[in-house]
Amino acid sequence: MKILFIDPEKKNSKGKKYNRNQLFYLIYSRYFAFRRPFAFSILAALTPKNYEISVIQGGIDEIDFDKNYDLVGLTTTTVLANIAYKIADEFRSRGVTVVIGGWHASALPEEAKQYADSVVIGEADETWPQLLKDFENGKLKPFYRPECPVNLEKIPRAKNVYPRENTIGIHATRGCPNGCEFCSITNMKFRRYYRMRPVKDVIEEIRSSTNKTFSFQDASITTNHKYTKTLFKEMKPLNKKFSTMGNIHDLEDEELLKAASEAGCYTWIIGFESINQKSLDSINKKKNKVKDFSKIIKKIQDYGMAVEGSFIFGFDFDTIDIFDETDDFIRKNNLKMPYLDVLTPFPGTPIFERFKREGRILSKDWSKYDGHNYVVYQPKLMSPEILLSKTQEIEKRWHTKHRSIERITKNIRFGFNNFIEVATIELTWHLNKKGSKSQNKK
Numbered sequence: 001m002k003i004l005f006i007d008p009e010k011k012n013s014k015g016k017k018y019n020r021n022q023l024f025y026l027i028y029s030r031y032f033a034f035r036r037p038f039a040f041s042i043l044a045a046l047t048p049k050n051y052e053i054s055v056i057q058g059g060i061d062e063i064d065f066d067k068n069y070d071l072v073g074l075t076t077t078t079v080l081a082n083i084a085y086k087i088a089d090e091f092r093s094r095g096v097t098v099v100i101g102g103w104h105a106s107a108l109p110e111e112a113k114q115y116a117d118s119v120v121i122g123e124a125d126e127t128w129p130q131l132l133k134d135f136e137n138g139k140l141k142p143f144y145r146p147e148c149p150v151n152l153e154k155i156p157r158a159k160n161v162y163p164r165e166n167t168i169g170i171h172a173t174r175g176c177p178n179g180c181e182f183c184s185i186t187n188m189k190f191r192r193y194y195r196m197r198p199v200k201d202v203i204e205e206i207r208s209s210t211n212k213t214f215s216f217q218d219a220s221i222t223t224n225h226k227y228t229k230t231l232f233k234e235m236k237p238l239n240k241k242f243s244t245m246g247n248i249h250d251l252e253d254e255e256l257l258k259a260a261s262e263a264g265c266y267t268w269i270i271g272f273e274s275i276n277q278k279s280l281d282s283i284n285k286k287k288n289k290v291k292d293f294s295k296i297i298k299k300i301q302d303y304g305m306a307v308e309g310s311f312i313f314g315f316d317f318d319t320i321d322i323f324d325e326t327d328d329f330i331r332k333n334n335l336k337m338p339y340l341d342v343l344t345p346f347p348g349t350p351i352f353e354r355f356k357r358e359g360r361i362l363s364k365d366w367s368k369y370d371g372h373n374y375v376v377y378q379p380k381l382m383s384p385e386i387l388l389s390k391t392q393e394i395e396k397r398w399h400t401k402h403r404s405i406e407r408i409t410k411n412i413r414f415g416f417n418n419f420i421e422v423a424t425i426e427l428t429w430h431l432n433k434k435g436s437k438s439q440n441k442k
């Protein structure tokens with residue numbers, strides 16, 4: 001039996017496919033590790049040995065629709081849902097059974113079902129083996145949903161289904177209890193339960209990997225300090241380097257920072273979301289305290305680790321001043337990399353439901369839900385056009401030659417990995433700039 005897993009990833013900013021052999025890809029592939037569906041590594045580990053598994057990374061690999069597969073498994077994010085549905089149509093028109101899962105299908109299973117023989121809702125660890133049995137017996141059900149949160153003590157070690165990549169993803173925990181209004185985690189019923197894998201399992205997985213560098217895929221590895229400190233302390237002798245996401249309010253803990261640094265952490269990726277406290281409070285991210293941000297960033301940097309920050313514009317208390325203020329904040333605090341997004345209310349999240357009730361959803365064309373090129377809702381204190389143009393303007397400002405050089409030189413102090421990552425992304429930005437076109441549409 002042959003299974004094909006497909007991540008319908010979009011192409012790069014120039015509309016081209018990524019090339020695995022390009023210098024940019026080789027050096028910067030840890031970012032692609034974040035974008036590779038980790039679920040496929042888990043599903044592969046749960047699939048019986050009599051199945052042959054292939055994986056297509058969309059935007060990199062070509063799909064051969066005429067190859068002989070028994071089952072195709074597609075994952076979906078909202079922006080890629082239409083592409084996933086087209087791929088599903090192609091395979092189904094050739095008589096291949098298609099199963100769809102992922103964030104978007106979990107939020108809108110009835111929609112996804114129109115394009116698939118079966119929809120996997122939420123975490124698939126426990127439903128996938130049953131689905132395969134039903135498939136073999138010709139009794140595939142239309143929907144598969146877990147009955148309870150997956151017990152991480154029982155899951156097998158993830159299988160590396162991306163052997164050609166030089167960075168792998170590993171997860172130690174799942175879920176997040178914080179319930180931020182915009183976050184897709186809130187749309188998966190059991191993702192609110194924070195769960196931890198046994199430390200020895202995670203250590204064994206890291207130890208057995210031949211990769212020197214990896215990235216933790218956890219939504220927040222910092223939620224249980226005791227667990228995280230134990231994990232990091234056990235990782236110290238492994239001599240690996242890693243990046244990880246974490247919550248800023250958890251990173252005041254110096255013991256945790258010391259353990260992270262000694263374990264080989266070189267970058268923290270933090271969802272600040274906003275430097276407007278009223279906006280943070282309004283989206284239920286009250287634990288983020290703007291007044292403490294700079295102090296905590298400095299602490300992290302003093303332990304030799306760089307900080308990348310994600311910021312979203314267009315919350316209900318954001319005025320036009322938020323753009324310049326955020327730009328100043330990022331620069332003053334010497335962030336390694338800012339991620340600057342337009343607020344996008346993904347289906348299934350509380351913010352999508354609220355905007356729908358308030359009549360503020362402007363488009364349900366999912367291909368516009370990319371956070372960069374479109375505004376799909378009516379902001380409160382500015383027009384959609386201003387929100388989009390100002391976000392794109394400060395993003396461009398971050399890559400002026402002067403800023404690029406400044407950022408590359410400032411990141412030298414955070415070690416080789418950080419320096420080379422920033423240098424590569426800046427170089428690529430400038431090489432790609434010529435000829436690249438922004439869509440600039442509402």
Ligand code: SF4
Binds near residue numbers: 179180185220
């Ligand atoms: S945004 Fe971060 S802290 Fe908030 S619910 Fe999502 S993962 Fe948790």
